[in-house]
Amino acid sequence: MSGNRNVSIYLIWRVGEKIMEIEIKDLSKAYRPEKPVLSGINLEFRPPSIVGLIGPNGAGKTTFMKILVRQILASTGSIKIDGTDISKSENDLKNHLGYLPQEFGLYEELTVYQFLDYMALLKGLGLEKEKRIKNCIEKTGLSEKKNSRIRTLSGGQKQRVGIAQALLNDPELLIVDEPTVGLDPAERVRFRNLLAENANHRLVLLSTHIIEDVESICNRLIVLYRGEILFDGNPVELIKKAAGHVGVLDSDCEAGPDIETDCIVTSRLITETGAQYRIVGDKLPSGIKPVIPSLEDAYMYLITQSG
Ligand SMILES: Nc1ncnc2c1ncn2[C@@H]1O[C@H](COP(=O)(O)OP(=O)(O)OP(=O)(O)O)[C@@H](O)[C@H]1O
Numbered sequence: 001m002s003g004n005r006n007v008s009i010y011l012i013w014r015v016g017e018k019i020m021e022i023e024i025k026d027l028s029k030a031y032r033p034e035k036p037v038l039s040g041i042n043l044e045f046r047p048p049s050i051v052g053l054i055g056p057n058g059a060g061k062t063t064f065m066k067i068l069v070r071q072i073l074a075s076t077g078s079i080k081i082d083g084t085d086i087s088k089s090e091n092d093l094k095n096h097l098g099y100l101p102q103e104f105g106l107y108e109e110l111t112v113y114q115f116l117d118y119m120a121l122l123k124g125l126g127l128e129k130e131k132r133i134k135n136c137i138e139k140t141g142l143s144e145k146k147n148s149r150i151r152t153l154s155g156g157q158k159q160r161v162g163i164a165q166a167l168l169n170d171p172e173l174l175i176v177d178e179p180t181v182g183l184d185p186a187e188r189v190r191f192r193n194l195l196a197e198n199a200n201h202r203l204v205l206l207s208t209h210i211i212e213d214v215e216s217i218c219n220r221l222i223v224l225y226r227g228e229i230l231f232d233g234n235p236v237e238l239i240k241k242a243a244g245h246v247g248v249l250d251s252d253c254e255a256g257p258d259i260e261t262d263c264i265v266t267s268r269l270i271t272e273t274g275a276q277y278r279i280v281g282d283k284l285p286s287g288i289k290p291v292i293p294s295l296e297d298a299y300m301y302l303i304t305q306s307g
Helices: 061-068 090-095 112-122 129-139 155-167 185-197 211-217 235-241 295-305
Strands: 009-015 018-032 035-041 049-054 076-081 097-100 173-177 203-208 220-225 228-233 246-251 263-270 275-281
Touching (some): 035 228, 049 211, 090 097, 155 173, 155 185, 203 211, 235 295, 263 295
Parallel strands (some): 097 173
Antiparallel strands (some): 220 228
């Protein structure tokens, strides 16, 4: 895969013998005609895969996900499932979809079990309902909390309830929108491990602006910036692009080093003699010591190069 913006989007996954294919082509969205939020979105997905969708605030990640789950409609472009337009195969999509939105309203007075029971009902789970609820409670480490009211749970535990409800129908396509926001570092690690453990055969689409989340569990990365795809590929490929464009500079000056405008300081480490600045840019300042880029450096390099 490459960063080519003009390739069609295909989401393909297998369900036993069944092959499902979703094709998204030339997708765009404008909430207001003069201000497109997404434009010319074309991608390709193949399961099993955990795909990280990253980009700054307002890049269009949530909008993209909402369009995929049919919460809102695209302005132009098409989404097809097995060659059939999504508008004609909506039920099929819903049967295969698990979704954890960014703002997920939980019924605070219900217990974890009651809430999942209610969600299972909404999802139309039949005879297998109880088994699936039990399975999801176990998978998400909520066994001890199953009879606790949701309002008594921590933020991380609530997010686990969110993932549990998304997994109820054992979906092939799992879409999670910024699930680790607001979690402390330890809970964030637990949550992303949970996601990775439950990826199995699925295609997981994870939106985040926390690079570490992507780095540790995603085998594919899509960078969205101002509604367009800047990069689509393996995280290692992105890191390669930043080679030679990251370095560290020791400075005893409190105001920091004097750097070119196309360079940015991504971090500052206090040292015994002053500070060490990590700098990313096209033309690094003289005297800088080149270092191997991290994924975060590579992401910052990509974004700065895009103005
Ligand atoms: N319902 C709406 N009506 C009008 N504009 C909207 C609406 N929803 C989102 N937008 C705008 O669309 C743009 C993209 O928003 P979106 O939420 O998709 O971005 P995002 O990448 O998910 O951002 P964040 O990381 O902050 O969640 C923003 O400029 C936002 O203000």
